[in-house]
Amino acid sequence: MRRLLRLARRYWAVSATLVVGALGIVLALAGAGALVPWIFGGYALAIAAWQAVGMVRQLLRREFGLDVLAITAIIATVLVGEFIAALVVVLMLTGGEALEDYANRRAKRELDALLARAPQRARVQRDGGFADVAVDEVVVGDVVLIRPSEVVPVDGVLLSPTTTVDESSLTGESIPVEKVAGDTLLSGSVNGVQAVELRASATASASQYQQIVALVAAASESRAPVVRLADRYAVPFTAFSLALAAVAWLVSGEPNRFAEVLVLATPCPLLIAAPVAFVGGMSRAARNGLIVKGGAVLEQLARARTVAFDKTGTLTRGTPxxxxxxxxxxxxxxxxxxxxxxxxxxxxxxxxxxxxxxxxxxxxxxxxxxxxxxxxxxxxxxxxxxxxxxxxxxxxxxxxxxxxxxxxxxxxxxxxxxxxxxxxxxxxxxxDVVRPEAPGMLARLDALGIRHTLMLTGDARETAEHVAAALGISEVQAECLPADKVAAIQHLDERPVVMVGDGVNDAPVLAAAEVGVAMGAKGATAASESADVVVLVDDISRVADAITIGRRTVRVALQSIWIGIGVSVALMIVASFGLIPATVGALLQELVDLVTILAALRAVGSRRDDAPGSRAPNAPQQVPVG
The missing domain is CATH 3.40.1110.10 (Calcium-transporting ATPase, cytoplasmic domain N)
Structure with a gap:
């Protein structure tokens, strides 16, 4: 209940719209229906005025989206007396903004969670013994004690004779690395079975794990904003609707003709078709073991031209x-x-x-x-x-x-x-062995028109090239640190880029790519939280499923938008001759909305086996590759 109240306060416009709608129902039942149009109309116009401020700011930035059409629709529906329709448009407009804000806040919360998992304490040599201090208090030159199976808190040089560390969260390599005195230990790696000492060579903020977190944040902020699918049609549809309504008014000399045309020009096909199709696509993806974080992700998947892969735990099993x-x-x-x-x-x-x-x-x-x-x-x-x-x-x-x-x-x-x-x-x-489904997945990507695939890995070049040769991947960049992977993605020409990986070391590059896909079957990781798509099953063939679902979803959304626009335009042309009164037009527009919704629901699909398209009938055998 407390969480619902917080959400209600944060998204006050949605809450207020629902309250106004409920108030109208109560007044109508109480016999005071005459007040409803005034309440609905006044509220809708107030929201339109508030949105108009943002619209002007958008226009000054040379941005034109559905908000312009929505405001026009609100005013037009109020002018022709379709107050319920006006309130519905307001709800769709404010609800869409609330969902977008919620997604952004969630992304920030997940980044904060990644930061919270960084080592918080360290045992530092003080006055002949070791004292437990906050990791931020460690300075360069301090001697730090790392106990068995403990995460290394800061970068440093090993002082003890030998140890074995697990660097899989940093490099992706599953086999522990042997270290001897004088070797560098990176923060975020996990010490082996014996306690060791290191001399800090960097503060916590300058160490490897914190740099990874910073890379995730920087990569996320540097992403170009995705233009919503429906926004691309807002300008021509709005211009056509206003022009047709104006011509009908001028030719007939009747101002009502302007409203009669515009009431059929409400942006419901645009406001409804794409969101319904994308929700259906996300539902379809979930049935296939894929969590897709938003409709914009499906759009990018549909347009993908390059797919890059980590090696260990992604193309291979990740365990010896x-x-x-x-x-x-x-x-x-x-x-x-x-x-x-x-x-x-x-x-x-x-x-x-x-x-x-x-x-x-x-x-x-x-x-x-x-x-x-x-x-x-x-x-x-x-x-x-x-x-x-x-x-x-x-x-x-x-x-x-x-x-x-x-x-x-x-x-x-x-x-x-x-x-x-x-x-x-x-x-x-x-x-390590190649996943048995990996060759078939790469063949499906080729069939989908993805001609550019590459491998980005922290492993040794010889091992990486051996894996790539076994899978038929021609482009390999090996011995990459997280920053190297980000740079490699940023320099690719064929975009959008889909990056597939797992582990903390892949979090920055997943955030840098247009679509990051995390193999999250083995538990929640930084990769899962930086990614746009999380694969919940231990099956990399779902990467090809994700692209297939994205393409089908966008195709259905576009078809639905064009169906809605086509029917609306036809009705507007009829209305321009004065053959459709405003009230009848509003009812017909609801039928247009229904047709649009039914068309968009096709994105949901049916059984899971039908969703992704055909898979290879026989999975290839495991190939040992290292």
């Missing part, structure tokens, strides 16, 4: 998967995987879960370890059923098994080595 098992020393693949899984069950490394999933998928039975210890950044040692199992990096395993040999790997792959009782047992290769 076992791609090959290479046993040695006479043991089988199952025996090697079982031994590795038994040891990795006690590891906190991101790859441990992949080994366990692979073992479970094969139905392998794991035995509990008698003892186990994890050697940070190196691997795991465990004793299982009397056997000593060592799993980890090559150098770590080679210390326990001198016969260990390196195994060749493809770009983007990594190898985990294993030894059993001092003898080399083999290696298991892991890699």
């Amino acid at each position: 998967e076992i791609t090959e098992i290479r046993p040695s020393g006479g043991i089988s693949s199952d025996e090697l995987l079982t031994a590795v899984a038994e040891a990795e069950e006690y590891s906190s490394h991101v790859l441990a879960a992949s080994f366990l999933r692979a073992a479970d998928a094969r139905g392998l039975v794991r035995r509990g370890a008698e003892s186990a210890r994890e050697v940070a950044t190196n691997g795991v040692e465990a004793v299982v059923a009397g056997r000593r199992i060592v799993v980890g990096k090559f150098a770590f395993v080679a210390e326990h098994a001198p016969d260990a040999v390196r195994t060749p790997i493809a770009p983007g792959e990594l190898a985990v080595y294993a030894a059993i009782d001092g003898r080399y047992a083999g290696a298991i290769l892991a890699s």
Whole structure:
């Protein structure tokens, strides 16, 4: 209730219109209907005068939109005595402005939420110990303690010998990065399993995470405003309507003829058709696992000429998967995987879960370890059923098994080595894999006329090019920081641009593109809040669905607008000869509105399977790409 009251106060014009309408109904029921026209007419003219001020400001800026036509319609309907129609036009006009303001406020609130998730506290060395201080109090040169699994609060240089950090929120790369003393740690990355110290090299406001937030804000503000679909037809429709009404008046010499024409020239086909079609399109998108944040987004999707993709978590799964098992020393693949899984069950490394999933998928039975210890950044040692199992990096395993040999790997792959009782047992290769639906999605984009696709990623160039080659993407920009991605999008010539990504590192570029699409199935992220479209299911083929829905929605909206305009123009021409009285014209205009609404509702569509268009009948198999 409190929230409703806040909204009612904020959007007072909508609230006042509803109150005036309700008052009119009460007065009519109470037998005081004679007052209703005065109340409705006076209120409508007052709103028209208020809107006229804004209209003049628009005209001074050389902008011409539906507000001009709406004001003309309000005045015309009052003059011919169609007071209810005047109030309806007022409600549509003020309601549309309220919805636009609400969307802008929501976007700002989501940006504030992104900022709120930045690290707030830091443990800084003070007087021989560590004190908990606000992150804004950290200065360059401070020694900061980062505890296990803690978000790095400021950029700095690692003082501890080694650590492993998860930089996926910054670079998109899912595999943890090993750091040694002297390496840079970026704010927003997540520390590994051991506490470390760093020396701050930047204040919080100048650090990576806060720069990402600033990029999001700057990119959002730099976007060119989208001209509403219906506004493009406002000038010619208004000019034609006024000219026809004036000619009818001059030729007939009857002032009423002017009003009789204009009452049929109300902008309802323009005010109603596009919003109804876009709401229908957004509903259709929701049934397909897509949240579209506004009708303007559907317009941009319909006009899209370029689609850019992040790699990790977007074109690929984003989590390492076992791609090959290479046993040695006479043991089988199952025996090697079982031994590795038994040891990795006690590891906190991101790859441990992949080994366990692979073992479970094969139905392998794991035995509990008698003892186990994890050697940070190196691997795991465990004793299982009397056997000593060592799993980890090559150098770590080679210390326990001198016969260990390196195994060749493809770009983007990594190898985990294993030894059993001092003898080399083999290696298991892991890699990110291309989403099985990605090749089909790219083929659908090509069929939709999207000729320009590219990849923007923070990953190493060799890995990125390997993925692009597997998918047939010719243009790749690798090793990009968030600012590099924004610059790349801004320099593209073929626009509008659709950018698809996930994670904090993609938030700025999603805001910079005309349409940002976030893969949000794995939870709310900064990407989801900066994006215009959020994919709620873990399926990148929905990107092609979004463009298909956008194009169909705009097509239906345009058809509906032209149907409404066509019928209105025909009726206006008839009315110009004095064949349609004003009251009858107002009733006919309501029929025009009904026809327009029914035509626009076609954008809703039917079942989900029919909405996006045909998909490839058989999804391609997973391709290990790194």
